[in-house]
Amino acid sequence: MKFGREKECDLVSLRIAQLLEDKSFGFNPITIKNIHKYLFKDIYDFAGNYREYNITKEENILNGDTVIYVDYKNIEEYFNYDFKEEKNFDYSKLNRDETIKHIAKFTSSIWQAHPFGEGNTRTTAVFIEKYLNNMGFKVNNEMFKKYSVYFRNSLVRSNYGNIPKGIYPNFEYLIMFLENLLSGKNNKLLNRELYVKELFRHGG
Numbered sequence: 001m002k003f004g005r006e007k008e009c010d011l012v013s014l015r016i017a018q019l020l021e022d023k024s025f026g027f028n029p030i031t032i033k034n035i036h037k038y039l040f041k042d043i044y045d046f047a048g049n050y051r052e053y054n055i056t057k058e059e060n061i062l063n064g065d066t067v068i069y070v071d072y073k074n075i076e077e078y079f080n081y082d083f084k085e086e087k088n089f090d091y092s093k094l095n096r097d098e099t100i101k102h103i104a105k106f107t108s109s110i111w112q113a114h115p116f117g118e119g120n121t122r123t124t125a126v127f128i129e130k131y132l133n134n135m136g137f138k139v140n141n142e143m144f145k146k147y148s149v150y151f152r153n154s155l156v157r158s159n160y161g162n163i164p165k166g167i168y169p170n171f172e173y174l175i176m177f178l179e180n181l182l183s184g185k186n187n188k189l190l191n192r193e194l195y196v197k198e199l200f201r202h203g204g
Contacts, residue, residue: 027134032115033048040118050115050116054069055117057069059153061156065160068159070113103128107124108158110127139182157174
């Protein structure tokens, strides 16, 4: 079954709300698969299945360059490592700012796997929202919806580097988003600030 873009967005938004209403949660990669399957069933025939090919995505903020995503053959191993590290991580020694920085790095790492052909950012967002609520935060989807482009671009910036041009992964923007979400800060989330000026200055 094929949907138009607007119909798809409405349907997925409804399903996101339903998943967030459900307080059950399992901290493992299977949950990510199940979230993707639920959000995109009847939309993508690969819903809930890891991609079996490598991908690139031209990014406007990178002047057409792409983040380097995880090799499809390594997705499962990559997730197993990340989830084991996070499960064993001790948050008790961190203050709120340190906690947010760590959550930013975990979120960025999950997204960089880009395990599915499409729908990775929305799947990552729902998983992280459910994870945060499971940790005791009170999170809903409003900020993710309102700042969806900023959130995605902040993930791009946290995963992009070009050392010869002096560009390194930058978590600042993702941290600002999470500070607003989790600490009630009022950082200005301006998408135009996420463009990597060096890439435009040097012609990509």
